[in-house]
Amino acid sequence: MQIELIETFLDLCETRSFNQTAERLDITQSTVSGRVKALEKTLGRRLFLRSRSGTSLTLEGMRFEPHARALRVNWSEALRATRDAGPTATTLRVGIQRDLTGTNIGDWVRSVRQFLPETSLYVESDFSTQMCNDLVQGNLDIAVIYSPKPHPDLHFETLSEVRFRMISDVADQLRMIPRDSYIMANISPAFARLHDSVHPSLAGAAVSCGQDSLLEALLTSLGGTAYVLEETGEKLVASGRFASVKKAPVLPQPVYSAIHLRNRHRSSHRRLIQLLAAHFADPA
Structure with missing residues (x-):
């Protein structure tokens, strides 16, 4: 099964609009329709109902949604496993709100390197919405953001405020x-x-x-x-x-940490959030 079919299905679950999903995924509406039809053919079930009032999930679509989320997570884990085959055991990908990259962020990076000396660290700056999307898709492991974007697969905690x-x-x-x-x-x-x-x-x-x-x-x-x-x-x-x-x-502007829900109770991620909280509580 192509992962694009799952991504399109899950985006439609959020937007309930073929036009909006096409815009968000930067594809045509006919491509969205084609992917939905291909997924429905594979499953042998109709997943969406379209009418003048909008698009809604069928009962089978509602039942399939949590499994689709699990499939996307598993796919992200599979990509991570193949990409991390290098001189270090894993790569930790961190996203930071652009305004916050100047707040002595090197001190936090140094703390992370001491805590996880065998882990390769990748750091990028972006805006909250994109980082939340990257977390859901498995492209980031942890993010420091201004604006939590509610999503069933994400967990947020208040770190501090600027x-x-x-x-x-x-x-x-x-x-x-x-x-x-x-x-x-x-x-x-x-x-x-x-x-x-x-x-x-x-x-x-x-x-x-x-x-x-x-x-x-x-x-x-x-x-x-x-x-x-x-x-x-x-x-x-x-x-x-x-x-x-x-x-x-x-x-004041609150600062939040964001991680995927599956990592909420992992000891390594808990420690990383603690290091972030300590850093932004006293950035000097």
């Missing part, structure tokens, strides 16, 4: 901050909701950005006002051009 502070080269009083030069830090959906509740007059700014390094670049280039990570804010204030905005509250 803090964002408002700085400006326009004014140092919150009541004097002009909306037309404000750059919105759209760090995560939760952060955006908190921001808009605290600063309703600044909601819906014309320019927004979802990455701290880009916020820093925009502020340096264009000037204005924005929330940035505290470490970034300290650096910009120290330059003499920017100032902290008085009476602007510090906004």
